Amino acid sequence: xxxxxxxxxxxxxxxxxxxxxxxxxxxxxxxxxxxxxxxxxxxxxxxxxxxxxxxxxxxxxxxxxxxxxxxxxxxxxxxxxx
Amino acid sequence: xxxxxxxxxxxxxxxxxxxxxxxxxxxxxxxxxxxxxxxxxxxxxxxxxxxxxxxxxxxxxxxxxxxxxxxxxxxxxxxxxxxxxxxxxxxxxxxxxxxxxxxxxxxxxxxxxxxxxxxxxxxxxxxxxxxxxxxxxxxxxxxxxxxxxxxxxxxxxxxxxxxxxxxxxxxxxxxxxxxxxxxxxxxxxxxxxxxxxxxxxxxxxxxxxxxxxxxxxxxxxxxxxxxxxxxxxxxxxxxxxxxxxxxxxxxxxxxxxxxxxxxxxxxxxxxxxxxxxxxxxxxxxxxxxxxxxxxxxxxxxxxxxxxxxxxxxxxxxxxxxxxxxxxxxxxxxxxxxxxxxxxxxxxxxxxxxxxxxxxxxxxxxxxxxxxxxxxxxxxxxxxxxxxxxxxxxxxxxxxxxxxxxxxxxxxxxxxxxxxxxxxxxxxxxxxxxxxxxxxxxxxxxxxxxxxxxxxxxxxxxxxxxxxxxxxxxxxxxxxxxxxxxxxxxxxxxxxxxxxxxxxxxxxxxxxxxxxxxxxxxxxxxxxxxxxxxxxxxxxxxxxxxxxxxxxxxxxxxxxxxxxxxxxxxxxxxxxxxxxxxxxxxxxxxxxxxxxxxxxxxxxxxxxxxxxxxxxxxxxxxxxxxxxxxxxxxxxxxxxxxxxxxxxxxxxxxxxxxxxxxxxxxxxxxxxxxxxxxxxxxxxxxx
Numbered sequence: 221x222x223x224x225x226x227x228x229x230x231x232x233x234x235x236x237x238x239x240x241x242x243x244x245x246x247x248x249x250x251x252x253x254x255x256x257x258x259x260x261x262x263x264x265x266x267x268x269x270x271x272x273x274x275x276x277x278x279x280x281x282x283x284x285x286x287x288x289x290x291x292x293x294x295x296x297x298x299x300x301x302x
Numbered sequence: 303x304x305x306x307x308x309x310x311x312x313x314x315x316x317x318x319x320x321x322x323x324x325x326x327x328x329x330x331x332x333x334x335x336x337x338x339x340x341x342x343x344x345x346x347x348x349x350x351x352x353x354x355x356x357x358x359x360x361x362x363x364x365x366x367x368x369x370x371x372x373x374x375x376x377x378x379x380x381x382x383x384x385x386x387x388x389x390x391x392x393x394x395x396x397x398x399x400x401x402x403x404x405x406x407x408x409x410x411x412x413x414x415x416x417x418x419x420x421x422x423x424x425x426x427x428x429x430x431x432x433x434x435x436x437x438x439x440x441x442x443x444x445x446x447x448x449x450x451x452x453x454x455x456x457x458x459x460x461x462x463x464x465x466x467x468x469x470x471x472x473x474x475x476x477x478x479x480x481x482x483x484x485x486x487x488x489x490x491x492x493x494x495x496x497x498x499x500x501x502x503x504x505x506x507x508x509x510x511x512x513x514x515x516x517x518x519x520x521x522x523x524x525x526x527x528x529x530x531x532x533x534x535x536x537x538x539x540x541x542x543x544x545x546x547x548x549x550x551x552x553x554x555x556x557x558x559x560x561x562x563x564x565x566x567x568x569x570x571x572x573x574x575x576x577x578x579x580x581x582x583x584x585x586x587x588x589x590x591x592x593x594x595x596x597x598x599x600x601x602x603x604x605x606x607x608x609x610x611x612x613x614x615x616x617x618x619x620x621x622x623x624x625x626x627x628x629x630x631x632x633x634x635x636x637x638x639x640x641x642x643x644x645x646x647x648x649x650x651x652x653x654x655x656x657x658x659x660x661x662x663x664x665x666x667x668x669x670x671x672x673x674x675x676x677x678x679x680x681x682x683x684x685x686x687x688x689x690x691x692x693x694x695x696x697x698x699x700x701x702x703x704x705x706x707x708x709x710x711x712x713x714x715x716x717x718x719x720x721x722x723x724x725x726x727x728x729x730x731x732x733x734x735x736x737x738x739x740x741x742x743x744x745x746x747x748x749x750x751x752x753x754x755x756x757x758x759x760x761x762x763x764x765x766x767x768x769x770x771x772x773x774x775x776x777x778x779x780x781x782x783x784x785x786x787x788x789x790x791x792x793x794x795x796x797x798x799x800x801x802x803x804x805x806x807x808x809x810x811x812x813x814x815x816x817x818x819x820x821x822x823x824x825x826x827x828x829x830x831x832x833x834x835x836x837x838x839x840x841x842x843x844x845x846x847x848x849x850x851x852x853x854x855x856x857x858x859x860x861x862x863x864x865x866x867x868x869x870x871x872x873x874x875x876x877x878x879x880x881x882x883x884x885x886x887x888x889x890x891x892x893x894x895x896x897x898x899x900x901x902x903x904x905x906x907x908x909x910x911x912x913x914x915x916x917x918x919x920x921x922x923x924x925x926x927x928x929x930x931x932x933x934x935x936x937x938x939x940x941x942x943x944x945x946x947x948x949x950x951x952x953x954x955x956x957x958x959x960x961x962x963x964x965x966x967x968x969x970x971x972x973x974x975x976x977x978x979x980x981x982x983x984x985x986x987x988x
Contacts, residue, residue: 252550254794255551256367256550256551257364257370262398262399264551264554264555267558281588286396287396288797288799290681291793292794
């Protein structure tokens with residue numbers, strides 16, 4: 221299996237993670253502004269993200285470094301995790 | 303002689319920065335706006351050890367990049383105004399994320415003091431700090447504080463005085479970003495030192511190099527030299543291909559790396575972190591079924607507190623102003639037509655009094671808002687409403703000012719301050735007057751019984767309110783697509799842990815808003831009141847024209863003769879297509895002072911006697927107009943020309959007469975267009 225295929229399998233958007241799971245951030249695919257804002261709030265590569273709640277169409281709540289944050293679904297789609 | 307120290311307070315949102323500021327400076331505060339933006343500028347001072355320490359409370363921010371107004375203001379203040387000390391307020395129960403801002407201050411090389419705020423909470427969570435060691439690593443004094451309980455204040459002031467005494471000193475270790483990045487930094491630094499000496503001298507070559515590597519728009523824009531730009535471009539390209547990410551993100555990652563390294567050595571967590579209580583409450587208040595009802599109940603409570611409970615002190619204030627008017631009036635002999643008496647009683651006292659009576663509403667409203675914000679519920683509320691408000695291009699929090707608008711536009715426009723985004727705030731302010739306020743209710747309660755059968759009264763009233771809401775939604779959407787175009791901020795928000803608000807911070811918040819409002823009433827609103835009074839009073843008809851007339855008829859004749867009366871007649875051809883005559887025109891112009899003035903002006907032009915007895919006026923209206931005209935009056939009053947207090951508040955909150963004029967012209971134009979359409983189409987049936 222090629223490397224690209226492996227990546228495709230394991231790297232997915234944060235929005236697909238189910239409640240209660242903890243994942244690792246790979247990168248954020250967004251414009252510079254949002255990218256930098258997220259980075260300053262702790263969304264940096266390899267950080268642990270615990271998904272507290274992911275219920276359609278309810279809130280998307282995560283915990284990073286002990287801080288609880290709520291994300292828009294659009295934002296959650298731009299965050300890629302492993 | 304006392305020496306002065308300027309200390310800048312910075313920190314993350316929710317770090318308890320404001321409560322620390324309030325604790326230190328107490329009531330010695332001044333709140334203003336930064337020129338051109340609506341971000342608040344709070345200053346205060348205290349004396350300590352023979353020093354006068356002036357505190358500037360800078361906006362809460364996560365970072366010092368150049369992306370948002372808050373970040374730019376904070377950064378500019380630190381760079382350009384060169385405070386003697388920067389105090390970084392850190393939420394001690396949440397060190398890692400909070401220290402990120404601290405690392406950027408270390409990069410700037412400013413004299414830094416760290417206030418580990420809410421250290422009691424951190425202790426309860428089982429966090430143990432080796433402050434001495436951490437202070438060595440960060441090369442800054444660290445003082446544990448508890449802002450809302452008033453602990454650690456003196457120690458913090460000591461640290462500020464000491465740090466200010468030392469001034470800027472070179473850092474021994476500073477932050478290291480790894481050899482690949484350090485190499486590029488060194489390359490950029492040396493070319494900056496050679497070719498952009500000015501920048502390097504002002505901000506330090508290393509910091510300039512860091513910002514250039516981050517592709518910071520502000521610093522990049524100030525580099526004229528092509529060689530520097532070339533070197534930066536090459537370094538950025540090199541690092542981008544090396545790390546497969548933007549250098550900006552890699553640097554952020556390294557800063558977090560530095561922090562977690564420092565924390566690992568110096569912080570022990572003896573208790574497993576639990577989120578239980580907070581999680582349960584959150585599951586409830588952000589629940590997709592229960593979230594909205596809970597929010598609506600709380601909003602009802604805010605509304606009730608502001609307007610139902612606020613009615614009693616309001617009545618009291620009304621009584622005071624009535625008494626004041628009567629006392630001042632009593633200084634002149636009965637029946638005197640002195641213009642000075644009229645200026646004081648009908649102009650100044652009536653005008654300012656009519657607005658100051660809203661003070662209790664303002665105080666209670668901001669009491670409620672401060673409680674919602676300080677407990678941490680506001681963030682949840684914004685989230686709950688965001689799904690709905692997002693559809694019309696507004697933020698979840700916009701709902702609160704809009705709801706308050708049903709009571710009175712003036713506090714509602716002030717409440718729009720809770721919105722961080724300028725475009726959202728402006729859009730909200732512009733459409734707030736479409737929420738039918740309490741003063742307009744007096745117009746509806748005159749008109750509706752005059753023209754509509756009892757079983758139609760409820761539905762007509764409901765229809766008027768509904769039209770207002772629909773127009774607000776449509777206008778907000780249109781404004782966001784045109785004048786205030788721009789991406790809606792992607793929704794990322796911290797949900798701060800729930801906290802108990804302290805009386806002191808809530809009271810200070812309330813007092814600041816109340817004082818701001820009073821100042822406005824004493825200046826702009828006073829001025830406009832006097833102008834409107836003069837327009838309704840002058841020129842006066844001669845005594846021979848009033849001879850033989852009853853008091854009512856004399857009043858009618860005077861108003862007709864005055865500027866407002868003349869303008870009313872002058873605009874008649876313009877408002878005729880709306881079904882209005884000059885009498886309604888005159889009353890509508892008077893309504894600019896305050897919406898309820900419409901009723902009293904109309905009763906004067908109809909010589910219909912006192913305001914208390916509106917039945918006579920209703921009969922006259924019935925005799926002169928059709929129900930369609932009645933409906934059009936309500937429609938026009940609903941949409942048109944917000945009252946002068948609203949305009950003055952819009953001016954204050956947007957920092958520009960331009961936006962106030964835009965609101966005035968825009969809403970009046972909209973009112974004209976819609977009323978015209980309704981009247982002309984309605985006439986075909988009636």
